Structure formats: structure tokens, C-alpha cells
Amino acid sequence: MSQITTIDQVGAYVGQMVTIRGWLYNKRSSGKIRFLLIRDGTGIIQSVVVKSEAAPEAFNATEILTQESSLEISGTVRADARAPGGYELQVSDLRAIQIAEDYPISPKEHGVSFLLDHRHLWLRSSKQHAVLRIRSYVIQAAQTYLNRKGFVLFDAPILTPAACEGTSTLFETDYFYGEKAYLSQSGQLYAEAGAMAFGKVYTLGPTFRAEKSKTRRHLAEFWMLEPEMAFAELEDILSLAEDLVTHLVQSVLTDRSEELKVLERDLTKLQSVVPPFPRITYDQALDLLKEKGISHPWGDDFGANEDAIISEQFDRPVIITHYPLETKAFYMKSDPQKPDLALCVDVLASEGYGEIIGGSQREDDYDTLLQRLVQHNLPRESFEWYLDLRRYGSVPHSGFGLGIERTVAWICGINHLREAIPFPRLLQRMYP
RNA sequence: UCCCCGGUAGCUCAGCUGGUAGAGCGGGUGGCUGUUAACCACUUAGUCGGCGGUUCGAGUCCGUCCCGGGGAGCCA
Numbered sequence: 465m466s467q468i469t470t471i472d473q474v475g476a477y478v479g480q481m482v483t484i485r486g487w488l489y490n491k492r493s494s495g496k497i498r499f500l501l502i503r504d505g506t507g508i509i510q511s512v513v514v515k516s517e518a519a520p521e522a523f524n525a526t527e528i529l530t531q532e533s534s535l536e537i538s539g540t541v542r543a544d545a546r547a548p549g550g551y552e553l554q555v556s557d558l559r560a561i562q563i564a565e566d567y568p569i570s571p572k573e574h575g576v577s578f579l580l581d582h583r584h585l586w587l588r589s590s591k592q593h594a595v596l597r598i599r600s601y602v603i604q605a606a607q608t609y610l611n612r613k614g615f616v617l618f619d620a621p622i623l624t625p626a627a628c629e630g631t632s633t634l635f636e637t638d639y640f641y642g643e644k645a646y647l648s649q650s651g652q653l654y655a656e657a658g659a660m661a662f663g664k665v666y667t668l669g670p671t672f673r674a675e676k677s678k679t680r681r682h683l684a685e686f687w688m689l690e691p692e693m694a695f696a697e698l699e700d701i702l703s704l705a706e707d708l709v710t711h712l713v714q715s716v717l718t719d720r721s722e723e724l725k726v727l728e729r730d731l732t733k734l735q736s737v738v739p740p741f742p743r744i745t746y747d748q749a750l751d752l753l754k755e756k757g758i759s760h761p762w763g764d765d766f767g768a769n770e771d772a773i774i775s776e777q778f779d780r781p782v783i784i785t786h787y788p789l790e791t792k793a794f795y796m797k798s799d800p801q802k803p804d805l806a807l808c809v810d811v812l813a814s815e816g817y818g819e820i821i822g823g824s825q826r827e828d829d830y831d832t833l834l835q836r837l838v839q840h841n842l843p844r845e846s847f848e849w850y851l852d853l854r855r856y857g858s859v860p861h862s863g864f865g866l867g868i869e870r871t872v873a874w875i876c877g878i879n880h881l882r883e884a885i886p887f888p889r890l891l892q893r894m895y896p
Numbered sequence: 897u898c899c900c901c902g903g904u905a906g907c908u909c910a911g912c913u914g915g916u917a918g919a920g921c922g923g924g925u926g927g928c929u930g931u932u933a934a935c936c937a938c939u940u941a942g943u944c945g946g947c948g949g950u951u952c953g954a955g956u957c958c959g960u961c962c963c964g965g966g967g968a969g970c971c972a
Contacts, residue, residue, distance in 0.1 A: 497929040867972030
């Protein structure tokens with residue numbers, strides 16, 4: 465048996481014999497010469513089986529190989545411009561491990577519903593593969609970035625006793641002894657406790673929303689990255705958000721160019737994602753909408769349409785701050801200059817991808833926070849621990865949440881969040 | 897919860913004003929020594945989402961339910 469390697473490494477073995485273990489992606493036959501496209505998770509390579517050159521058993525094996533059959537294949541690596549990827553394998557030996565039967569996903573077109581029913585197999589196709597590799601890389605790059613800045617990974621619980629924000633609908637489940645538990649919609653409140661302990665923390669994990677959202681921008685289960693910093697004001701997280709988003713986009717551009725190519729992503733759109741991002745206030749956004757002929761009442765949050773029109777005006781993500789306080793969550797701090805505004809931020813991705821970041825400076829005064837809890841009809845008992853953070857050494861602090869799937873979908877240029885997570889949880893769909 | 901669109905072969909779809917279902921792909925068989933979603937020939941393939949109604953006759957019209965997709969609201 466020759467040197468076992470992976471497809472992404474074959475360039476180092478030109479002229480040598482190697483063994484690849486993988487699956488049959490597609491095959492073409494022209495009688496006595498057969499072309500097998502093999503994938504192994506790291507890439508795809510074309511293998512050429514010529515009757516006069518390969519072992520007879522190897523040539524015969526190509527006969528029975530069906531799409532997605534698993535196999536082990538040995539041959540000489542050759543550079544050839546005719547092969548997709550630039551290298552091909554001149555096959556001398558081939559062993560089928562398992563013959564796949566009636567693989568449902570053909571290289572032709574399929575509908576969304578069918579593909580989602582076969583998500584466990586759909587993951588193998590090259591576009592999905594590229595998206596999920598970029599997802600993996602985005603999460604890794606975000607963590608590397610934050611770790612380097614001195615942030616501590618601080619995992620928040622998923623089972624929580626009550627609403628974090630008191631706004632959205634939560635998934636409810638049974639806890640012990642008749643108690644109820646709710647799936648977390650945000651790790652933020654816990655991250656605030658972490659910030660008071662460690663200074664700078666971030667949570668990273670799944671969050672859950674039980675709203676019956678039925679759009680391409682919503683998932684019932686999605687991943688969120690939530691940095692939280694003590695001794696930080698709104699301005700500090702605006703810089704952090706801008707810097708983090710830039711870092712993610714530029715890192716993918718340099719380190720995941722192959723995947724972006726598979727996705728046929730317009731790179732110029734990503735290349736322009738560099739500081740400074742435009743920063744406008746809610747009031748300025750209203751003016752901007754008015755210029756476009758849209759009158760939006762002061763006090764109302766923007767809908768999908770407004771977000772799209774605002775972000776269209778810029779070639780990079782836009783930072784919107786100072787929304788009306790009354791529409792926002794109870795923990796947001798009001799602007800001392802204009803108390804009816806919140807010290808908060810939304811970052812809208814470019815190209816109409818919508819909100820990828822939402823954050824704020826947090827209310828750090830005990831009495832004000834308590835008053836706001838009451839205003840929002842939230843049960844004080846559930847938040848005693850949270851109030852403690854303002855009793856014992858309260859400091860100005862701020863943070864935001866970055867939606868992983870929205871960020872990945874935007875970077876990849878795909879039009880639905882369901883492709884940005886391995887197994888999406890949607891309103892009508894929890895299988896597979 | 898509301899609004900719009902859809903459900904016909906394993907997949908993607910066509911099927912006009914009602915007259916007993918068709919193409920491409922896939923599967924199968926055969927051919928081809930450089931294919932690129934290969935190609936060529938032959939072949940296989942259906943409770944037309946369910947139920948009820950109108951009609952001599954319903955994939956087609958009506959009612960109703962189920963399932964899916966897109967959007968609104970909510971938000972990452």
C-alpha cells in the first residue's frame with residue numbers, strides 16, 4: 465500500500481504513488497477510459513482509470529461504483545490542466561468499501577424541501593461543504609481574535625429559569641420537581657456577571673427563539689457570539705464590533721478563498737469591508753429614509769424593509785446607534801444627554817443581509833435598573849442575581865451579540881440562513 | 897397569527913377553455929481511450945397531497961383539510 469494522504473495534500477506528491485480514501489462524487493465513462501471524481505472531505509480529485517494500465521479488478525470495480533460509494537484508491541499524482549483542481553490520479557488500484565444504493569441527490573437540480581429532508585446527505589455537496597467550512601473558520605477566527613484581545617471564553621447556561629429580555633417567546637421545557645426551564649435566547653445577562661469577574665468575556669453557543677418566524681433570516685436555533693466588557697462604554701463596543709467584523713471578513717478572504725470561489729462570491733463586495741464603517745444615529749436613519757420617500761414614525765423600530773433601504777446606501781456594514789429607549793430591552797442604558805434614547809447599536813451587514821449585531825451599553829445603576837424591570841413587568845425574584853451585579857462594584861459595561869449564521873450567510877453570499885448551519889431548526893422542520 | 901405561491905414518475909417540471917398523463921434528469925441495458933452536470937441508442941417509471949362535491953366524464957372546476965415554500969411581525 466502506498467502513502468495514504470488527503471486530496472488537499474496531493475500537490476506535494478506529483479509523480480508519486482498515493483492512496484486516497486473517500487467517496488465517489490461522480491463518474492464519467494468513455495468505454496476503456498473512465499473518470500472518477502473522488503471527494504474525501506478535503507477536496508475533490510479526478511481519477512483516471514485506463515483499462516490497459518490499471519489492474520483488471522480495479523477497472524472492473526469502476527463498473528459497479530455508484531455515486532457516494534466509499535472507496536480506497538491508489539495511483540500516481542499528475543498535474544493536468546484538463547482536471548478540475550489541476551491534479552489528477554492515474555489509477556493503478558481501487559477497492560470499493562461499500563457500494564451506495566440509489567443516492568437520492570443527483571448532480572442536477574433539486575428543490576429546497578427535498579434537500580432539507582436530506583440535509584444529512586446534502587452536506588456532502590460542494591456548495592454546502594464550502595459554506596460550512598467557512599462557518600467553521602469564522603467561529604475559529606472570532607475566537608482567535610477575542611482571545612488575543614484578552615477575552616475569556618465564558619459559557620452561559622442554555623437552560624434558564626426565565627426570560628433574559630422578557631420580550632421574545634421562549635421554548636419551555638420541564639425541569640426537576642415540577643419547575644419550568646426555558647431554552648436561553650441569549651447568554652448576555654450571564655456574560656455581564658462574567659465581565660464583572662474577568663473584565664472581558666465572551667459567550668459562544670446556541671440560542672433559541674420560539675417565535676413563529678418564517679423568513680430566510682430566522683432560525684429557531686442559532687449560534688451567537690456575545691462579547692461583554694467591563695469599563696466599556698458604547699463607543700468602545702462600536703470599535704470592537706467594527707474591528708471584529710472587518711477581521712472576520714478579511715480573514716475569510718485570505719484563508720478561505722477556495723471556498724469563496726466555489727460559492728462564486730463577488731469578492732469586491734467583501735474587499736470593501738474595511739474601517740471606518742458609516743455610523744449614523746436612529747434619527748439620522750429616519751432622515752435618510754425620508755430622503756428616499758419613506759416616512760417612518762419616530763419611536764418605531766425599523767422593519768426588514770427599512771433595514772434594507774438603509775444598508776443599500778453604503779458599500780460596507782452600517783452602524784446605527786441611539787434607538788428610542790422604549791422599544792428596547794430593559795437592561796439598556798439611556799443616553800444621559802437624551803434620556804429617551806438608548807445607548808445601543810445595531811450593525812446591518814451590507815448587500816441587504818440585515819442585522820448581524822445588536823448590542824448596548826448596559827444600565828449600571830441599581831435604582832434605574834430596578835425601575836426598568838418593573839416597567840417591563842419582569843419578575844424581580846428572577847433577576848435578583850442580576851441586580852446584585854449593580855450592588856457589588858457596578859461599573860459601566862457594554863457588549864453585543866453577533867449572529868453566527870447571519871454573518872456566515874452574508875460572507876458566503878447565500879440567500880438563506882438554513883444553509884449556514886449543519887442542521888437548521890425551522891418553523892416547519894426539525895428533521896433530520 | 898396574517899398575506900401570497902405551490903403539492904403530477906426517485907428528482908426538476910410541463911399538462912390551454914374538463915375528454916383516462918408527458919419531457920429532461922436519475923435507475924437499468926448496450927456503445928465509445930480525455931470526460932468536465934460527458935455524449936449516443938434503447939428501456940424502466942405514476943393511488944396526479946387527502947376527503948367530499950359538480951359533471952356522462954375531474955390532474956384540470958368548487959369546498960375543505962393536510963403538507964411544503966416565500967413574506968409580515970419578532971429579532972441575531
